[in-house]
Amino acid sequence: MRIRAAIRTLSLCAALLGCVAVPAFSQTGSPLQMYFIDVEGGQSTLLVTPEHGSLLIDTGWPDNAGRDADRIVAAAKDAGITRIDTVLLTHYHVDHTGGVPQLVAKIPVGTFIYHGPNRETGDKPTVDAATAFEKVLATGKYKTIIPKPGDLLPIPGLKVQVISADGQLIAQPLPGAGAANAYCAQSEIRPPDQTENARSLGVEMTYGKTRILDLGDLTWDKERALMCPANRLGHVDLLVVSHHGWYQSSSPALVYAITPRVAIMDNGAKKGGSTPTLQTIKKTPGLEALWQLHYSEEGGAANNVDAARIANLPGTDTGYFLKASIYRNGEIDVLNARTSAVVKYPK
Template structure:
């Protein structure tokens, strides 16, 4: 199965997608069926895999196959945003297939009343105990000790940064009109959120951070500033991506790691799609549980309805600050100018 999957991915992948000796940052959005697995590969320095999707061989094989496409033979850093099964469940399977140097997480599991979450966390703890891995607990305000790109932690374990990031801090006019929601009191609330900067381009990845916790970053002032690329929180569930967040960070491009029947809820999709600077909203799957008005154009979707074809999206960030998104299904690339 592993060899067949890798072969299928590589046969469907233009050579231009693979990581080359260039000055570009490549970000691969792996289709793990509505989980998250995002591989950042800078031109020099250390790579970073954010989450590892669901448990099981199929998703782990997809991640390893994409690593091969990217020219990666070792995961330098594997960051776990939180301990829900669709984010950490695949970690042992991935670690069994490709070497991992360091794990990064937010600390202990806080959602002990959920069996799947606690089991996923305990499996991860067994892996740490039985292996020879470096380990780092992320805290808000910390710059991760990675080389090749700048990664600043803005949320972790339910806490957020005290002060705005450099260049941020403007009053957020969207706060007054953005509805309030209660905290979930789940691991989602405790997601590691990051601002990733490369060549003046800013990427926001907040994991599954919820509406209530977003507000601590956004109101009364926008602590994050504007971004170029927003990795849509929580797969597009409407418990995340509040108007206060989207109107303030105002991404130029959004990328949603939804599944065919998971995420991409109409309310959240609308908020992202109507954010003030958005040019394109890309999806890993057509959301078959909603309507055409709440799905992007097919050209901006990696996997259309039907059998799983393992297609993925690639974000390429050029040293000039311009960037592009490539759809592996269509082999088409859309370019976006530098700010």
């Protein structure tokens, strides 16, 4: 315990001073690299295995002179890859799927995984994003997979299991899960969400001893259905905070029950990062750190994390990313591209 405390202390010093900490002795093998790309309040998360296999979750926004596609390509270059094997689209909202046409114009893509047809047909930006994606698929250049909850996705070097898809959830607890969830009482019952958010294709990814949860924009009502009365997920090491940290997601029934060690929020300055969510995450049992892609203007000084754990501070758009290096033994390192500092979280 003293050794781990010392490692954490040295790592925190590194974050505050802007230097890179000395690698911990517990690291074994090459890590899974996980880039949280700044697409200004959308989502785009790139995972690259030691064998250079790649999975991109969501593509950010369209337009903006190809900004989001350029940032994805830059992250891919940093990771040492020149193509993206698989793109998983959580749902059809424009901040998640809108960037597909620009992405495929700038880097080769192999397979698209998605939940099926768009279900939110009354919202023009969502319809436009879905239509643009369908035109890309109509070229016949790409393989496609439409999975169901419980399916294992064919991602070499990484176990990826579907938790939610097209409004459906896993029916049975994952191995080791299934205990009664005491936090259900702290989560009020909310009406069913009628948007594509509730259709999010959510996954749990396992690399060695590390479990990673990304549920896209899955909403509060679906979280409760998944986690109450029994916790179907069990413990998670790294949580990609749902829905950019907006208050429509991140119920205590989910966040407190899965006890993440590290949480990373892909919020924008004015999108996501809701004050109640920031407060909920910070109170999570066993949480060692929350990281944010942006300083949340809504959260203000009282609720944002320390600047050392924020990639983009208020001011001019800088596009800095966060990168988690995930080792098979359960260790997680997080790099802030703005400061070049690394903080280590031993297992």
